[in-house]
Amino acid sequence: MTVVALSGIRGGVGTTSMVAALGFALHALQQRVLMVDLHPRNLLRLHYNLGLDSPHGWASVDQDAAGHWNEALLQVVEGLYLLPFGQLPADALSALEQRQREQPQEWWQRLQTLQAHFDWIVLDTPATLPGGQPTLPLLPDTVMHIRVLETDAACHALLSTEGAGDAPLLVNRFDPISQLQRDLLLLWSERHAQLIPQVIHRDEAMAGALAWKSPVGYYAPDSLASQDVRSLATWLLAQEARRA
Numbered sequence: 001m002t003v004v005a006l007s008g009i010r011g012g013v014g015t016t017s018m019v020a021a022l023g024f025a026l027h028a029l030q031q032r033v034l035m036v037d038l039h040p041r042n043l044l045r046l047h048y049n050l051g052l053d054s055p056h057g058w059a060s061v062d063q064d065a066a067g068h069w070n071e072a073l074l075q076v077v078e079g080l081y082l083l084p085f086g087q088l089p090a091d092a093l094s095a096l097e098q099r100q101r102e103q104p105q106e107w108w109q110r111l112q113t114l115q116a117h118f119d120w121i122v123l124d125t126p127a128t129l130p131g132g133q134p135t136l137p138l139l140p141d142t143v144m145h146i147r148v149l150e151t152d153a154a155c156h157a158l159l160s161t162e163g164a165g166d167a168p169l170l171v172n173r174f175d176p177i178s179q180l181q182r183d184l185l186l187l188w189s190e191r192h193a194q195l196i197p198q199v200i201h202r203d204e205a206m207a208g209a210l211a212w213k214s215p216v217g218y219y220a221p222d223s224l225a226s227q228d229v230r231s232l233a234t235w236l237l238a239q240e241a242r243r244a
């Protein structure tokens with residue numbers, strides 16, 4: 001089982017859309033996949049047709065002393081599962097964050113119990129907790145951490161000031177018409193060896209997919225973004241084969 005955590009270098013770069021699309025693409029490559037929403041905004045569910053008012057999710061079940069987090073697992077189709085975050089009132093969210101600080105290993109222990117059932121677990125992880133603390137140190141080094149970003153000046157500034165780290169960098173919403181984006185991509189490919197060779201292009205199909213409440217591979221299988229994500233999934237499988 002490979003755990004891959006996606007987080008944006010900043011908000012709004014398309015991390016949740018990417019988790020939804022990548023989970024779908026890995027499943028299409030005959031992988032058993034679980035997508036987990038660790039983001040309190042709870043938006044991943046919308047990519048798999050859950051209702052806006054659906055309270056269903058692991059954080060909601062955690063509130064119930066008699067409940068068990070994995071009761072919130074949803075089967076999309078055979079071999080493809082989703083674990084939504086759920087809806088929590090603000091005070092319950094604070095209590096949850098406090099518990100995560102006190103038991104930083106909790107999620108890793110939970111994921112370990114799923115070893116036999118999945119080939120891939122894809123995590124939608126916020127870049128920072130609402131309190132400002134980074135979430136990813138709570139996961140061990142064996143987790144593949146992908147940082148999602150856009151070829152814009154804001155991401156360039158963040159890469160420069162905060163450092164790129166070792167994690168693979170995934171460019172989303174790339175628009176080759178833009179001279180600035182082409183220049184930044186060239187610069188980053190020279191500076192950052194960990195830049196993933198496959199970019200995800202800016203594509204209306206990606207935006208339409210969310211409006212249609214589906215991952216892009218289902219909504220528009222022949223779209224450019226969908227082909228990009230399929231290539232990304234194949235690249236990940238190759239990386240994993242090399243690591244094994």
Ligand SMILES: Nc1ncnc2c1ncn2[C@@H]1O[C@H](COP(=O)(O)OP(=O)(O)OP(=O)(O)O)[C@@H](O)[C@H]1O
Pocket residue numbers: 008010011012013014015016017018039041043172173174200201202203204206207208210225
């Ligand atoms: N490659 C793309 N081309 C066009 N639109 C995209 C692309 N990727 C994502 N989007 C759109 O951008 C918007 C934001 O995407 P998304 O919610 O996935 O971002 P996010 O990084 O998860 O945001 P947050 O930081 O708030 O969690 C959505 O409307 C989505 O459809």
Ligand SMILES: [Mg+2]
Pocket residue numbers: 015016017039043
């Ligand atoms: Mg998101």
